[in-house]
Amino acid sequence: MICTVIILVVCICSTGYALNNGLALTPPMGWLHWERFRCNTDCVNDPDFCVREQLIMQMADRMVSDGYKDLGYEYVNIDDCWLARERDAQGRLQADPDRFPSGMSGLAKYIHSKGLKLGIYEDFGTETCAKYPGSEFYLSVDAQTFADWGIDYVKFDVCNSDSGDSNFGFPIMGFFLNQTGRPMIFSCEWPLVSAKPNFTAVRDTCNLWRTSHDMEDSWEMLSYVIEFYGNDTNGLSAYAGPGGWNDPDELIIGNFGLSYEQERVQMAMWAIFAAPLLMSVDLRDIRPASKALLQNKNVLRINQDPMGIQGKRRTIVSNIEVWTRPISPEGTVAVALLNVVGKGMPTRVTVSAKQMGLSNTNGYNLTEVFDGQPIGTLTPQESYTVKVNPSGVYFFTANPL
Numbered sequence: 001m002i003c004t005v006i007i008l009v010v011c012i013c014s015t016g017y018a019l020n021n022g023l024a025l026t027p028p029m030g031w032l033h034w035e036r037f038r039c040n041t042d043c044v045n046d047p048d049f050c051v052r053e054q055l056i057m058q059m060a061d062r063m064v065s066d067g068y069k070d071l072g073y074e075y076v077n078i079d080d081c082w083l084a085r086e087r088d089a090q091g092r093l094q095a096d097p098d099r100f101p102s103g104m105s106g107l108a109k110y111i112h113s114k115g116l117k118l119g120i121y122e123d124f125g126t127e128t129c130a131k132y133p134g135s136e137f138y139l140s141v142d143a144q145t146f147a148d149w150g151i152d153y154v155k156f157d158v159c160n161s162d163s164g165d166s167n168f169g170f171p172i173m174g175f176f177l178n179q180t181g182r183p184m185i186f187s188c189e190w191p192l193v194s195a196k197p198n199f200t201a202v203r204d205t206c207n208l209w210r211t212s213h214d215m216e217d218s219w220e221m222l223s224y225v226i227e228f229y230g231n232d233t234n235g236l237s238a239y240a241g242p243g244g245w246n247d248p249d250e251l252i253i254g255n256f257g258l259s260y261e262q263e264r265v266q267m268a269m270w271a272i273f274a275a276p277l278l279m280s281v282d283l284r285d286i287r288p289a290s291k292a293l294l295q296n297k298n299v300l301r302i303n304q305d306p307m308g309i310q311g312k313r314r315t316i317v318s319n320i321e322v323w324t325r326p327i328s329p330e331g332t333v334a335v336a337l338l339n340v341v342g343k344g345m346p347t348r349v350t351v352s353a354k355q356m357g358l359s360n361t362n363g364y365n366l367t368e369v370f371d372g373q374p375i376g377t378l379t380p381q382e383s384y385t386v387k388v389n390p391s392g393v394y395f396f397t398a399n400p401l
C-alpha cells in the first residue's frame with residue numbers, strides 16, 4: 001500500500017491536480033437511502049422496505065411524478081448494503097444479484113431514462129461500515145467500474161480504514177474518478193477521520209464533505225448538528241462555495257422523529273448552511289405538510305443561492321439564535337431566528353437590525369420565507385419583535401430598499 005501511495009502522490013502533484021469537474025455549483029439535491037432504510041436487506045420479511053432496485057426505482061418514480069425533480073431534486077443515491085459479499089473473478093465490485101437483478105448499469109439506465117442521476121456508496125477502507133467489500137487497494141478499478149456503470153455521484157466512507165491512509169487515499173480516489181473522464185460528484189466522509197481536518201485539501205478533492213455524525217431521526221441529533229455549525233467548528237463555513245459544500249447529512253423531514261416545527265427548523269437551517277439537500281424519507285408515504293416543506297420554493301431558492309456563501313450564527317438574544325446568510329441580489333440577507341429551547345410557549349424576542357447585521361441606510365423590505373408574505377420594513381436604527389415557537393424558527397429575508 002505504501003509504495004502505491006507514494007507513486008500516485010507524485011503523479012498527482014506533477015499534474016497539478018485539483019478538483020475541477022464542473023459539478024455541484026450549487027448544493028446537490030436528491031434522495032439518499034441511508035437514514036430511512038439503513039441496511040435492511042431482509043427482502044423476504046420486509047419486501048417493500050428492503051434495500052433493492054425496486055425500492056430505488058420507486059423513489060425515482062416518485063421524484064418525477066410528485067414534482068421533486070422539477071424543483072431540482074436530481075440525484076437518487078444508494079448508500080451502504082448494495083454490494084455482493086465478494087468481488088467478481090476480475091476483482092470488480094458487483095451488486096447483490098438477488099436484490100439488484102438488473103445490475104448497477106441496468107439501474108443507472110432506468111434512473112437516466114427518468115431524467116435523474118444515480119449515486120452510489122463505497123468505503124475507502126478494507127470493508128464498508130456494514131462489512132461489504134471496501135475499495136482500499138482497488139481504487140482505480142472501482143472508479144472505472146462506477147464510470148462504466150454510468151454512475152453520477154460517489155459517496156466515499158471511512159469505516160475500517162487508517163486515518164493516515166485516508167489522507168492520501170481520498171485525493172487518489174478523486175484522481176482516479178477524474179481519470180475516467182466521466183463527471184461524477186465526489187462526496188467524502190474524509191473529514192471524519194480527524195478532529196482538525198485540512199479543509200483546503202478536502203475542498204481540492206471533494207464536491208461535498210461530511211462534517212459531523214450521521215444524522216439520526218431525532219431532534220436531539222438535529223440540534224446537535226445545528227450547534228456544531230453554530231460554533232463554526234474548525235472555521236468550516238469559510239470552505240463552502242460553488243463546487244464544494246459542507247455536508248451536515250440527510251434531511252429527516254417526513255419521518256418519525258421531528259415535530260412540524262422541528263421539520264421547518266431543518267429546512268430553514270439547511271438553507272442557511274448552503275447544505276446539500278438529500279431527502280431520506282419514504283416518498284411513497286410522506287405527510288403532505290412534510291412534502292410541502294421539502295418543496296417550498298422560497299426556501300429552496302435560498303439554499304441554492306448561486307453565490308454559495310454559507311450562513312453563520314451571529315449572536316444569541318434571550319435564548320434565540322440569530323443566524324444570517326448573504327444571498328443574491330447583492331445586499332440581501334436571509335435571517336433565521338432559531339429557538340432551540342423546547343420550553344412550552346413561543347418566545348417573544350426583540351432583535352435590532354444591528355444584531356442582524358442589517359446596515360443598509362435606506363433600510364429593508366422584510367418577507368417571511370415559508371409563506372412568502374411581506375412583513376414590513378426595517379431601518380438600521382430599528383428593532384424587530386417577533387414570537388418564535390418552541391424548537392422552532394422564524395425565517396425571513398431582508399431586501400435592501
Ligand SMILES: *[C@@H]1O[C@H](CO)[C@@H](O)[C@H](O)[C@H]1NC(C)=O
Binds near residue numbers: 017018021022178181
Ligand atoms: C479532470 O480534471 C481536469 C483538471 O482539473 C478538469 O479540467 C476536467 O474537467 C476533470 N474531468 C472530470 C471528468 O472530472
Ligand SMILES: *[C@@H]1O[C@H](CO)[C@@H](O)[C@H](O)[C@H]1NC(C)=O
Binds near residue numbers: 198200204
Ligand atoms: C492543507 O492542504 C493544503 C492543500 O493540499 C496544503 O497546501 C497545506 O499545506 C495543508 N495544511 C496543513 C496544515 O497540512
Ligand SMILES: *[C@@H]1O[C@H](CO)[C@@H](O)[C@H](O)[C@H]1NC(C)=O
Binds near residue numbers: 224225227228231233
Ligand atoms: C459548541 O461550543 C460550546 C462552547 O464552547 C461547547 O460547550 C459545545 O459542546 C459545542 N457544541 C458542539 C456541538 O460542538
